[in-house]
Amino acid sequence: MSALDLHAIRRVLDGGIPPTLCSVSDAGVPHVNLLSHVEYVDARHVALTFQFFNRSRQNILATGRASLMVEDPRSGTSLVLQLRYVRTETGGPVFERLRAKLAGIAAHTGMEHVFRLRGADIYEVMDIAAAQDGAALATLQPRCDLAAGARAVSARLAECGELALLPQVAMDGLRDDLAVHHAILWLLDEHRQSLCALASLGYPQQGIGAELAVAEAGLVGVAVREGVTLRIGHMARMYRYGRTLHQIACDQGLAEGQPIALPGLATPCSQVAVPLRARGRTVGALLVESESDQFFGYDDEDALAVLCAQLAQALVALQGAELESVAPPLEAARVAPRRGPPLHLRHFPRDGTVFIDGQYLIKGVAGAILWKIASDAHRHGRMGFTTRELRLAGSVLGLPDIQDNLSVRLLLLQRRLADWGGPLQIRRLRRGCYELVAERELELECMDRGG
Amino acid sequence: MPTLPTEWRLCLPLLPSLRLGSCDRDGTPRVCRALAADVLPDGRLLVLLAERAAPQVVAALRETAQVALLATSPRSNRTLHIKGHDARVDAAQPGHADLLARRRATLAQEIAEVDGFADAPFIEHWYGVAAHELVAVRFSIDGAWNQTPGPDAGQPVELEPGP
Numbered sequence: 001m002s003a004l005d006l007h008a009i010r011r012v013l014d015g016g017i018p019p020t021l022c023s024v025s026d027a028g029v030p031h032v033n034l035l036s037h038v039e040y041v042d043a044r045h046v047a048l049t050f051q052f053f054n055r056s057r058q059n060i061l062a063t064g065r066a067s068l069m070v071e072d073p074r075s076g077t078s079l080v081l082q083l084r085y086v087r088t089e090t091g092g093p094v095f096e097r098l099r100a101k102l103a104g105i106a107a108h109t110g111m112e113h114v115f116r117l118r119g120a121d122i123y124e125v126m127d128i129a130a131a132q133d134g135a136a137l138a139t140l141q142p143r144c145d146l147a148a149g150a151r152a153v154s155a156r157l158a159e160c161g162e163l164a165l166l167p168q169v170a171m172d173g174l175r176d177d178l179a180v181h182h183a184i185l186w187l188l189d190e191h192r193q194s195l196c197a198l199a200s201l202g203y204p205q206q207g208i209g210a211e212l213a214v215a216e217a218g219l220v221g222v223a224v225r226e227g228v229t230l231r232i233g234h235m236a237r238m239y240r241y242g243r244t245l246h247q248i249a250c251d252q253g254l255a256e257g258q259p260i261a262l263p264g265l266a267t268p269c270s271q272v273a274v275p276l277r278a279r280g281r282t283v284g285a286l287l288v289e290s291e292s293d294q295f296f297g298y299d300d301e302d303a304l305a306v307l308c309a310q311l312a313q314a315l316v317a318l319q320g321a322e323l324e325s326v327a328p329p330l331e332a333a334r335v336a337p338r339r340g341p342p343l344h345l346r347h348f349p350r351d352g353t354v355f356i357d358g359q360y361l362i363k364g365v366a367g368a369i370l371w372k373i374a375s376d377a378h379r380h381g382r383m384g385f386t387t388r389e390l391r392l393a394g395s396v397l398g399l400p401d402i403q404d405n406l407s408v409r410l411l412l413l414q415r416r417l418a419d420w421g422g423p424l425q426i427r428r429l430r431r432g433c434y435e436l437v438a439e440r441e442l443e444l445e446c447m448d449r450g451g
Numbered sequence: 452m453p454t455l456p457t458e459w460r461l462c463l464p465l466l467p468s469l470r471l472g473s474c475d476r477d478g479t480p481r482v483c484r485a486l487a488a489d490v491l492p493d494g495r496l497l498v499l500l501a502e503r504a505a506p507q508v509v510a511a512l513r514e515t516a517q518v519a520l521l522a523t524s525p526r527s528n529r530t531l532h533i534k535g536h537d538a539r540v541d542a543a544q545p546g547h548a549d550l551l552a553r554r555r556a557t558l559a560q561e562i563a564e565v566d567g568f569a570d571a572p573f574i575e576h577w578y579g580v581a582a583h584e585l586v587a588v589r590f591s592i593d594g595a596w597n598q599t600p601g602p603d604a605g606q607p608v609e610l611e612p613g614p
Contacts, residue, residue: 006559022472022482030472030480031519033598054605067480069470076573078484078504131504133481
């Protein structure tokens, strides 16, 4: 490896100026072609897209050698990398990263019908040379001080001792310290393979509780499926949300009332999707986006990946603390004065969906929790409840692995009700101890499996 | 001596973004940015390079005479690939300054249209070359291919007999 460091030059690999690959046949005949971009793999390797069985590929398979020129769009400085072909990958994290970026570039250049990724060719970088004497890479002006910003957000996450505060601490940190203007924090429902918005930043509607199938969740869905951070710098139709929530509700025959509008930019040009992984499992994902091309770089990926690992650990640890806390028995909650007609809750047990006065509210584990505590309040007049009793009622709720994510689903429900702003809310009394606050009488209707 | 057909000869000035590849004696590929290209009256191709930007490419051309030129339009993505095996490298002549200025203007205009910024700093970095640093590469055309992205990418261009 030369004195120039691959890590230090990785921002030039993004393809502001299309990189150039030169290969040579066995007979010594050179062949030159342009690339959409080069993917940094690690400090010694890059990956290139394998899209076509062309002369370039024949040469590389024959000789194992290639020369790659990348140019800095800020200064024009040319760097030439000498490459040794190692292998081709047809799946996995690097392949998915390349596929995401290729889709973005294809959409940006109107070539979606041309680009198709067959594989990710992995190369070892044997040498890097600046082609022009005396020329230095232009100093990159970062959007913000990412290291200092990440440190500040990390410190606040570390200080946060309440699960209920964690999503807002994360969103505030992204906005205030990392200059991110649009973000969505998604929770993963592994059983249903769906994502549910727990918090958002920068959209007209927060969209808390909005849900998407992982398979239809665009870039963030791929990031969750592959457990890998993905970044694109151009508009990618392939990675937009596949369908709206309303369409999904219609398909499932649940189109009563209006669904929750999905948060998100209508025309995102840059996105980073980071899976939230803790203890070997994916628990959710963070999506940040911008309407500007190439808004995020490799350094953003690194900063967000570190913070998301910490956020995922904190989510898991704090929801465990909620469950483990021993809450004293609740006194009989006082019933607040109730005015107006009854509040009508309709429940679909098949997927936990709850509508309130004909308006879709939530589904899944969060919906099942709401139905249980509303039923207890309606039948027994008991408004208080603990996470502990919800955990014990897991079989009643009829959903698997409920203890794994009960507290965070309860938080989702609490935030969804707050975002809805209606006369039914959940108030946290102390750790593990909550109260259902209903300003109107409850009227319950269960649409059982035959209904 | 075969040369480019009229259509591509007329098109070449409109493909201002240029890359030149060659190969060392030991088979190492070499690549650099080229600054201008034109078809000479005898049917050969002329390419201008800044030697300080590409000393290894110039050395490879002198060693093996193998050459490949990729000419593309950032605006239309139209791309032509031309190869030869008898490249000769000489000092550029004063008359080449005019060709250099015309190709620079075309590239700057396309970059401004495509990327939305005029006077891109890298244009000056590439083209701000002292006359004595400029070299002229001349070669006979062995073959040419239409490399415009799409279904016809890689189709050979039928060469015409030269003058």
